[in-house]
Amino acid sequence: xxxxxxxxxxxxxxxxxxxxxxxxxxxxxxHVEFAKGDIPxxxxxxxxxxxSGTGIMMHLEDKDRIASTHRGHGHxxxxxVEVEGMMAEIYGKVTGSCRGKGGSMHIAxxxxxxxxxxxxxxxxxxxxxxxxxASKFRGDGGVGITFFGDGASNQGTVLESMxxxxxxxxxxxxxxxxxxxxxxxxxxxxxxxxSYIDRAAGFGIPGVTVDGTDFFAVYExxxxxxxxxxxxxxxxxxxxKMVRFFGHFEGDAQTYRAKGENEENRANKDCxxxxxxxxxxxxxxSEAEMNKIDDEVLARIEASVQKAKKDPLxxxxxxxxxxxxxx
Amino acid sequence: MAxxxxxxxNPVSASDIRRIVSNASTxxxxxxxxxxxxxxxALRACGVKDVLMxxxxxxxxxxxxxxxxxxxxxxEDIFPELHVVRQDITSTVRDTLLATAAMRxxxxxxxxxxxxxxTHRAVVSQCGDIPIAGISTGTNNAFPEHRxxxxxGLAVGLxxxxxxxxxxxxxxxxxxxxxxxxxxxDIAIVDVAVVTERFVGAKAIWKPENFRELFVTFSDxxxxxxxxxxGLLEPVSRRDDHGLMVKLAPPHEAKTILNVPFAPGIIGxxxxxxxxxxxxxxxxxxxxxxxxxxxxxxxxLAFDQSDDVTITLVNDAFRTVNVSGxxxxxxxxxxxxxxAQKQ
Numbered sequence: 001x002x003x004x005x006x007x008x009x010x011x012x013x014x015x016x017x018x019x020x021x022x023x024x025x026x027x028x029x030x031h032v033e034f035a036k037g038d039i040p041x042x043x044x045x046x047x048x049x050x051x052s053g054t055g056i057m058m059h060l061e062d063k064d065r066i067a068s069t070h071r072g073h074g075h076x077x078x079x080x081v082e083v084e085g086m087m088a089e090i091y092g093k094v095t096g097s098c099r100g101k102g103g104s105m106h107i108a109x110x111x112x113x114x115x116x117x118x119x120x121x122x123x124x125x126x127x128x129x130x131x132x133x134a135s136k137f138r139g140d141g142g143v144g145i146t147f148f149g150d151g152a153s154n155q156g157t158v159l160e161s162m163x164x165x166x167x168x169x170x171x172x173x174x175x176x177x178x179x180x181x182x183x184x185x186x187x188x189x190x191x192x193x194x195s196y197i198d199r200a201a202g203f204g205i206p207g208v209t210v211d212g213t214d215f216f217a218v219y220e221x222x223x224x225x226x227x228x229x230x231x232x233x234x235x236x237x238x239x240x241k242m243v244r245f246f247g248h249f250e251g252d253a254q255t256y257r258a259k260g261e262n263e264e265n266r267a268n269k270d271c272x273x274x275x276x277x278x279x280x281x282x283x284x285x286s287e288a289e290m291n292k293i294d295d296e297v298l299a300r301i302e303a304s305v306q307k308a309k310k311d312p313l314x315x316x317x318x319x320x321x322x323x324x325x326x327x
Numbered sequence: 328m329a330x331x332x333x334x335x336x337n338p339v340s341a342s343d344i345r346r347i348v349s350n351a352s353t354x355x356x357x358x359x360x361x362x363x364x365x366x367x368x369a370l371r372a373c374g375v376k377d378v379l380m381x382x383x384x385x386x387x388x389x390x391x392x393x394x395x396x397x398x399x400x401x402x403e404d405i406f407p408e409l410h411v412v413r414q415d416i417t418s419t420v421r422d423t424l425l426a427t428a429a430m431r432x433x434x435x436x437x438x439x440x441x442x443x444x445x446t447h448r449a450v451v452s453q454c455g456d457i458p459i460a461g462i463s464t465g466t467n468n469a470f471p472e473h474r475x476x477x478x479x480g481l482a483v484g485l486x487x488x489x490x491x492x493x494x495x496x497x498x499x500x501x502x503x504x505x506x507x508x509x510x511x512x513d514i515a516i517v518d519v520a521v522v523t524e525r526f527v528g529a530k531a532i533w534k535p536e537n538f539r540e541l542f543v544t545f546s547d548x549x550x551x552x553x554x555x556x557x558g559l560l561e562p563v564s565r566r567d568d569h570g571l572m573v574k575l576a577p578p579h580e581a582k583t584i585l586n587v588p589f590a591p592g593i594i595g596x597x598x599x600x601x602x603x604x605x606x607x608x609x610x611x612x613x614x615x616x617x618x619x620x621x622x623x624x625x626x627x628l629a630f631d632q633s634d635d636v637t638i639t640l641v642n643d644a645f646r647t648v649n650v651s652g653x654x655x656x657x658x659x660x661x662x663x664x665x666x667a668q669k670q
Contacts, residue, residue: 197342220344
């Protein structure tokens with residue numbers, strides 16, 4: 001009998017850990033770098049939420065499309081977008097994923113099926129319905145995943161897209177990453193029917209709630225949902241209950257949080273710690289192996305920051321290139 | 328006055344993966360709130376004036392608060408005073424455990440439980456001698472009986488007000504203890520299933536090729552879930568002083584294959600190798616070397632060759648409200664006649 005009790009082989013577990021750790025260090029470093037004032041625009045950090053994006057994306061291929069949110073760095077990394085291009089993009093450099101014209105909230109890489117982070121709340125849902133409709137017509141077995149937060153779940157675009165996906169039986173998975181706050185507003189104040197599963201049921205879409213801090217819970221539920229969608233079973237809804245370690249945006253004083261909440265989240269709801277404890281406890285991956293990955297990830301993030309700082313900015317003549325697409 | 332009745336309502340039952348793999352129902356928060364309102368009206372009709380409820384932040388209490396406001400506006404005196412346990416809300420099973428302990432501390436005579444088998448199990452782990460009355464709002468629900476909650480509320484109200492003898496109002500129930508080494512690690516109130524998955528993950532069990540062993544306190548051919556396997560082999564009532572143990576196998580390796588509704592809407596072949604009655608107080612050692620133990624339908628404990636795991640049936644482990652017995656007694660003794668209420 002294999003000594004690996006998990007539903008992924010060791011190399012895939014290592015890949016998942018590497019992705020989650022890369023997201024974490026990417027965001028922790030941006031937290032530091034943004035405070036220095038070198039980064040234009042805003043950044044919204046995904047730290048604490050890594051198990052959700054990674055647990056879902058481990059089931060996807062490049063042909064599968066995702067539509068992300070303003071908090072999109074983690075989705076990009078989990079979907080396979082290169083960290084170096086992302087960092088350069090966030091610094092507004094011409095070497096960035098979108099040649100420095102998008103910034104944090106518009107990172108996209110269609111070659112990886114990443115349709116873009118999105119500064120407009122709830123705007124990813126209709127986009128992904130279009131992508132899923134294309135996959136359905138082509139019969140390529142592709143699925144579309146749209147992520148949104150508990151705040152954006154109230155947007156009309158999300159609700160309209162759920163209706164459309166149900167009516168057309170599209171291979172779409174609606175993922176609400178519920179970290180409990182719409183910017184600074186607790187869901188207790190802002191959502192009339194707090195159960196997202198109830199909302200999905202209103203459209204005839206089945207929904208599942210999982211512990212978004214547990215990679216394996218997300219991975220298993222997402223696997224069933226994605227398989228069902230690929231095989232023509234139609235849309236589904238996944239709620240990942242999670243925490244975010246930082247504020248809504250960098251600079252957010254987080255006065256809306258309870259005293260000690262961030263410390264409690266870091267101590268007991270850290271999805272990386274939970275993952276490490278499980279795989280090391282089962283004797284599948286050693287602490288030393290994960291520490292080695294940690295070192296490699298840190299070095300990669302450090303190199304990506306240094307490169308991004310040195311890379312050139314776009315010039316005035318780049319203003320109108322790559323902006324319009326002729327059909 | 329101490330609240331006579333406690334209510335534990337799990338707002339997140341019926342939201343697991345079985346909605347995807349088996350077309351299982353979703354019971355909406357507003358429906359859960361309406362169930363509680365019907366129970367509260369029934370309790371009040373029996374004279375219960377104070378009820379203590381578990382806090383949650385999924386919207387149930389907000390719907391109830393609005394209904395109370397409407398009742399005041401309409402000058403309807405139909406609800407008891409509603410108190411809420413003061414505790415941190417984590418939206419996990421911890422809320423149920425803490426609230427049940429608080430109800431016990433507050434002197435509740437009966438606790439009403441809204442949820443599936445898992446929620447009832449959590450309450451049983453904390454309620455001690457306090458009888459529970461189950462209302463089914465989960466997925467499998469072998470434990471809570473299916474009936475209109477108003478009737479459950481009436482039965483609880485009559486029992487809590489002392490209008491029915493305890494010998495009729497309450498019944499003893501069996502429990503399964505899961506022991507690893509020398510320690511009872513957890514309990515089940517309906518079934519303990521051993522499955523080959525060796526991680527907890529999304530918790531639900533729905534892959535019959537992975538089922539290996541099953542232990543049940545009772546088995547009913549009319550229920551759904553793992554205990555349905557035993558129910559279709561040999562029905563065992565809740566009051567019988569034995570349980571049932573079934574050795575399972577992948578269908579292609581099994582002596583017998585039985586078609587079983589092991590999840591809502593899924594009837595599949597289950598491989599059966601052996602059926603044996605479980606005797607009270609006898610520890611049964613697991614045959615399967617490594618996997619996960621599912622308690623009342625949810626994977627909870629992973630184990631491997633290094634763990635010495637036994638399952639033991641315990642009789643009279645906790646009490647439940649005998650709703651049908653109470654309502655028959657009420658009918659025979661005119662308890663519902665106007666003016667018949669005990670002064």
